[in-house]
Amino acid sequence: MNITPIENKVFGAVVTNVKLANLNDNELTVIKTTFLKHGLLLFPAQFLSVQENISFGERFGELEFGGIPMANQEKNKDGTYGRIFELETQRMRTNVGNEAWHTDSSYKPASSKCAMLSAITVPDEGGGTEFVDTRAAYAALDQATKDRINTLSAYHSTQYSQANDVGDFPVQTEASIYHGEAYLRPLVKTHPETGIKSLFIGRHAFGIPGLSREESRKLLKSLLDFVLSDKSRIYRHKWQAGDTLFWDNRCLLHCAMPYDYSKARVLTATRVAGDPESELAYHPSDPAAQAGRDALAAELELLKEETVDRMFGATTTTSTE
Ligand SMILES: [Fe+2]
Known part of the structure; x- marks a missing residue:
């Protein structure tokens, strides 16, 4: 197995000369160590099947979901792909929303550990995925900012981010990711395996308790701007069919x-x-959940007025997709 750190970046590595579909225990041990160190691993030319994606993911823990299409095309029963979804559908609205910086599943009771994408069909232009290292960003903050944010937390909700980023107000249902809950998480995260601190922010974060709405928005924006202010922390991936990317959502x-x-x-x-x-932040049944629910409802009320000029114009899709 060859491990090559991505050039001129403070994180990420390309791993070649290995088959993820057929790993031995030694290789898995090396990959796990490499993953914790570099945060992002690119495995080119793997061409994994759905089941092979699932099996590799399961070697890192219980899955939220495995081997599902992240696509703008409908998957047919025979596994082929058919019609391309209209931009107006909720699926595409959600896809477009994810063009803003985020960490996966911070809007659920338990935020994600790590995630994996494998490319099947990619457009000739655009449609890449960008990553930024929030460990390096936290380490580069001045001490006064570290002291200020060390005890602060923000609510996380993808109903908030959809409204705020693209003016989309999905139908709220308990069973979907648009469930009306918001989960409070510290701005500074200590990685459970490496002990390294990072900034845990992104599009889903809002409403820092103890700060005014304006101060909270300003602080979250300034932290994200700082994270993105150094090119050595940002890696832009241009997909090739067969690529598998695996990354640590905790940093x-x-x-x-x-x-x-x-x-x-x-x-x-x-x-x-x-x-x-x-x-785990808490479950919806926990009394602590009420404050998040209230904060989200109040925020959405204001955003409904403020987001008419954004992509979806403060609307709810009429598409049943
Ligand atoms: Fe994502």
Whole structure:
């Protein structure tokens, strides 16, 4: 196995001369160590099947989901891909929302541990995925900012981020990711396996308790701007069919990149659940959940007025997709 750190970046490595579909225990041990160190691993030319994606993900823990299409095309029963979804559908609205920086599943009771994407069909232009290392960003903060944010937390909700980023107000249902809950998480995260601190922010974060709405927005924006202010912390991946990317959601942010939505873009997505000891905020049944629910409802009320100029114009899709 060859491990090559990504050039001129403070994180990420390319791993070649290994078959993820057929790993031995030694190789897995090396990959796990490499993963913790570099945060992002690129395995080119793997061409994994759905089951092979699932099996590799499961070696890192229990899955939130495994081998599902992250696509703008409908998957047919025979496994082929058919019509391309309209931009107006909720699925595409959600995909477009993910073009803003985020960490996966911070809007669920337990935030994600790590995630994996494997490319099947990629457009010639655009449609990449970008990553940024929030460990390096935290380490580079001045001491006064570290002291200020060390005890602060923010609520996380993807109903908030959809509204705030693209003016999309999905139908709220308990069973979907648009469930009306918001989960409070510290701005500074200590990685449960490495002990390294990072900034845990991104598009889902809002409403820092103890700060005014304006101060909270300003602080979250300034922290994200700081994270993105150094190119050595940012890696932009241009997909090739067969690539598999595997990353640590506990210390990186990522975002999808725009492309011509009439062209096919099909990736297979697998997400490993966070360990409850380190990634669980609380459950909806916990009394602590009420404050998040209230904060989200109040925020959405204001955003409904403020987001008419954004992509989806403060609307709810009429599409049943
Ligand atoms: Fe994501």
